[in-house]
Amino acid sequence: MADHNALPLIILAEKFAKLPGIGMKTAQRLAYFVMSMDENEAVEFAEAIVNAKKTVHNCGCCQNLTEREVCPICSDDERDRSVICVVESPKDVTAFERTREYNGVYHVLHGLLSPMDGITPDSLRIRELLARISDGSVKEVIMATNPTVEGDATALYIANLLKPLGVKVSRLAFGLPVGGILEYADEVTLFKALENRNYM
Amino acid sequence: MADHNALPLIILAEKFAKLPGIGMKTAQRLAYFVMSMDENEAVEFAEAIVNAKKTVHNCGCCQNLTEREVCPICSDDERDRSVICVVESPKDVTAFERTREYNGVYHVLHGLLSPMDGITPDSLRIRELLARISDGSVKEVIMATNPTVEGDATALYIANLLKPLGVKVSRLAFGLPVGGILEYADEVTLFKALENRNYM
Numbered sequence A, B: 001m002a003d004h005n006a007l008p009l010i011i012l013a014e015k016f017a018k019l020p021g022i023g024m025k026t027a028q029r030l031a032y033f034v035m036s037m038d039e040n041e042a043v044e045f046a047e048a049i050v051n052a053k054k055t056v057h058n059c060g061c062c063q064n065l066t067e068r069e070v071c072p073i074c075s076d077d078e079r080d081r082s083v084i085c086v087v088e089s090p091k092d093v094t095a096f097e098r099t100r101e102y103n104g105v106y107h108v109l110h111g112l113l114s115p116m117d118g119i120t121p122d123s124l125r126i127r128e129l130l131a132r133i134s135d136g137s138v139k140e141v142i143m144a145t146n147p148t149v150e151g152d153a154t155a156l157y158i159a160n161l162l163k164p165l166g167v168k169v170s171r172l173a174f175g176l177p178v179g180g181i182l183e184y185a186d187e188v189t190l191f192k193a194l195e196n197r198n199y200m
Helices: A007-017 A024-036 A039-055 A090-099 A126-133 A149-165 A187-195 B007-017 B024-036 B039-055 B090-099 B126-133 B149-165 B187-195
Strands: A080-087 A104-108 A140-143 A168-171 B080-087 B104-108 B140-143 B168-171
Touching: A007 A024, A007 B039, A024 B039, A024 B090, A039 B007, A039 B024, A039 B039, A080 A090, A080 A126, A090 A104, A090 B024, A104 A126, A104 A140, A126 A149, A140 A149, A149 A168, B007 B024, B080 B090, B080 B126, B090 B104, B104 B126, B104 B140, B126 B149, B140 B149, B149 B168
Parallel strands: A080 A104, A080 A140, A140 A168, B080 B104, B080 B140, B140 B168
Antiparallel strands: none
């Protein structure tokens, strides 16, 4: 925003521009929008930011974000605690919960192994996962990281840690997306779909 | 965001979703991003919102947003106060300032006439524009509203108010955008370009 603009507006736009996927032009538009809000609305927006940041933390068990000590999923007696689905981020928990088909619990790693970016096993919540498995009550761990280089490497790394503990480790199936058109599938997906074919 | 999510996070995502162009999915992503900020950063972001809203208001002269009583453009002695460029919103002032070619002053209407949406002349800063012209020092008013139905109607309405006061009223030229390709220009733009052709 140019020199003639009000400084508090420029500062606000710069804050918006730090958010992921928000460029300087959008940030400026959002800052102008804040100007059109009621003062109450603006204060409530600001409070929501501080409040979320201050009250939300990682669940003591699965490391998902929650404002309680233990999250609603971990403290739900109807969930099967013998199956743990290991995911990269809280967003992935939301994705699985949307299917309404999974009744086990989760473990959120908060990242994927990426030595190039300095993300080593110590940066992830792997120690907490091993602690959950140590009491012998867990039968299966489903590695549900993304089908990317980092996702595969993380899944493999954790699987190698868990197998000696006698726990079953599985990986999500990869293949054609349901409703997808074969013609538009990329080669790797198509190869995976062929490799993992089911006999009818 | 689903039931298992922390309530403060859901509330924050809903606030983000009220911003223009931010859907629920992006809002959720932004809320998660706030979680990854330092607490200081989050507090500074929140303060920037409240501070911008509380300290920025309309310039007493041109109605552009400023944290001063009179904005830097209106109080700049090197600007030509006999020419006023009338625009819809503060964004448009930024666009003109970027050209570095305009040395007059501005007047921000904060909207365009749109009787269907209940925006009548009283909702815009037209009275303030007339007040600025009353002392006879203004020689020309450039109507720089968008070339849309509402922009044209607003320009015409204000021009009709100003002409009896003996002030020259002009309208931005419409034609092909510089660097544009004739083939891709829409019919109306091409017609305007033809109609406003300059003899060489």
